[in-house]
Amino acid sequence: MDKWIAAFGGRQRLLQLLALAVLLMVILPLTLDIFRLNLVGKYLTYAFVAVGLVLCWGYGGILSLGQGVFFGIGGYCMAMFLKLEASSPENTAIQSTPGIPDFMDWNQITELPLGWIPFHSLTLTILLIMTVPALFAFLIGAAMFKRRVGGVYFAIITQAIASIATILIIGQQGYTGGINGITDLRTLLGWDIRPDSAKYLLYFLCCILLIACLLVGQFVLNSRYGKLLIAMRDQEDRVRFSGYDVANIKIFVFALAGVFSALGGAMFALQVGFMSPSFVGTVASIEMVIFCAVGGRLSLIGAVYGALLVNLAKTLLSESFPQLWIVFMGALFIGVVLLFPQGLAGIYEDYVRPQVAKLFSRKSNAESQGDKAVAQEAR
């Protein structure tokens, strides 16, 4: 038992994770109406991306400004499956070619494109949601990291890839639904995803998946590989000249972050009921980095809070000041990076935890000493 606790980040970390689970799966569902809860669910899908960025950027030092691409891969895979199900010949009888998605019909496509065929099967779809981003990340990673492209150059290239992906999706309207995206998603294996009861269930599914990702992340960070990420971020040459193939280490973390993002994207399509290129492009990708930075780029759990709080602020502020939001977002990013480089998690460790520890110190001295060791380790 102790061995497992240690492998997933120690008692303190798991308690923080439990607190997050209680907040997401007990407190929020009890206090919010389904409209708000569904919004939280949408924000949580961004948290998948932010959690991936903690591993990739925070620990591995690889800043990707194109995580929207992976979010998009997951989202589009899921949306394609749902769209095919919604486009049964009966539902689309009025089209000139019944049985294909409506937007294809509008674009004079008369046959389902080859790339869409696997998405008739849910099993294949789920498989593709996990493997396509991993494979794509592997290709980008192999092309970049084996050639020692890193740092700012890598960030710029990923940004360009996000931009290319958007252009491609919008340009290939007949195959992708263009700028409108894939809309009007209805059922999952005959189960209607639109009523409130379904939204509740999907919200819980999203929470469970996110917590599973957090556990995987904790496991990775606590392994030798996790230490290696930190080492590589700080002294890449020393790692290389200690006999490690640095490129492979980078490819793996980049692919893992990609798969996390794709899971988020798939949950997005399910909960929100559509997928569009605006969640793939450069702006979306940079927003993901901001969620991660605000939450604290060295804290997996912090990234979840970052995604939730920034999006909450976005919802509140953009309702009253739609023009100012983007400026505020930029200012927030600069402010956090300059003043609180460890984000919310850093503020918690520095200001909140000592207070909490003081409260509990009378209870058990031995315990808080253990906590301190963990806190130092977290640094």
Next chain:
Amino acid sequence: MTSPILLAIEDLTVSFDGFKAVDGLNLYVERNEVRVVIGPNGAGKTTLLDLICGKTKASAGSIKFKDTELTRLVEHDIVKAGVGRKFQTPSIYENLTVRENLELSYPKGRNVFGSLFFKVTDEVNARVLAVAEDIFLSDRLDTSAGLLSHGQKQWLEIGMLLIQDPELLMLDEPVAGMSVSEREATAELLGRISQNRSVIVIEHDMDFVKDIAHRVTVLHQGRLLAEGKMDEVQANEKVIEVYLGH
């Protein structure tokens, strides 16, 4: 019968945009030898180490380590062949503890999945403790490496190489910035660790060189200027002129 030569460098040349940092160099290092490479700034000493460990690719020539041609290998394969290299400025993982620094350098679990499921066994632990003892850091195992003194950082990096048990150890200015007592401790450490391996050291500190060197190689403008025992080299007219004289 194994050859007494561990490392054979022949006609090694590297040119950066026409400038030859190392120019037609021949150098042979024997087993269990401590070789010190000296020379004025820009003589190509660090470049020589870069070439051996694969950081810089040779333009021409050969570097043979035992029976392996190193010029064709990538860096991590050169390490696996048994060559360890310490950098001039201490390169350690400052955000990790001394113990973690050493554990990460332990030569197992070096691929992605090996490292994900790597277990710190008793064997690893024993090795970490033994090396920590060697490098005078056994009481600092759980200290963050960033908090060590400059000299301790140098030792830690040497320890990170020792734990890999390389047959050839290359040290770029290991005592730079060390106090006198640290320097003496390092000389003693080098004496101990060179028992069953060859060591190439770049150093400017002549007293330290005298303490440790079996043989000395003097480089000048990428070429070999002189080679031999310390007193022979010190008496060499050319060496005095370009290096020792001032």
